[in-house]
Amino acid sequence: MDLTDALSAAERNVLAAFQRCVALPGAIRRELDALNEQLESLRAALRAAPTDARRLEIMESAARIFSDIAKKGFMS
Numbered sequence: 001m002d003l004t005d006a007l008s009a010a011e012r013n014v015l016a017a018f019q020r021c022v023a024l025p026g027a028i029r030r031e032l033d034a035l036n037e038q039l040e041s042l043r044a045a046l047r048a049a050p051t052d053a054r055r056l057e058i059m060e061s062a063a064r065i066f067s068d069i070a071k072k073g074f075m076s
Contacts, residue, residue, distance in 0.1 A: 003052050010059035014042070017066035024073055031074045038065075 001009070021027075021035055042062050049055040 003056065006056055007052060007059070010056055010063060013063040014059050014066065017063050017070055020070035021066050024070065027074060035069075038062075 018035065018039060022032060042058070045058050046055050049058055
């Protein structure tokens with residue numbers, strides 16, 4: 001898999017994990033707002049990343065974080 005394919009796969013993983021978080025039962029507005037803020041921070045970090053390799057690292061990390069939230073739920 002080349003870097004372009006890896007970036008596309010990582011982006012799909014981030015979006016899927018984020019969608020699982022948003023779909024959590026009992027999610028309240030404050031938690032959803034916090035998720036959206038994290039997504040905006042991710043976008044800013046991706047824009048500032050100096051290389052595609054760094055973008056890939058950031059997206060893989062974000063996917064893990066959103067997946068963990070989706071598995072464990074929110075800690076309100």
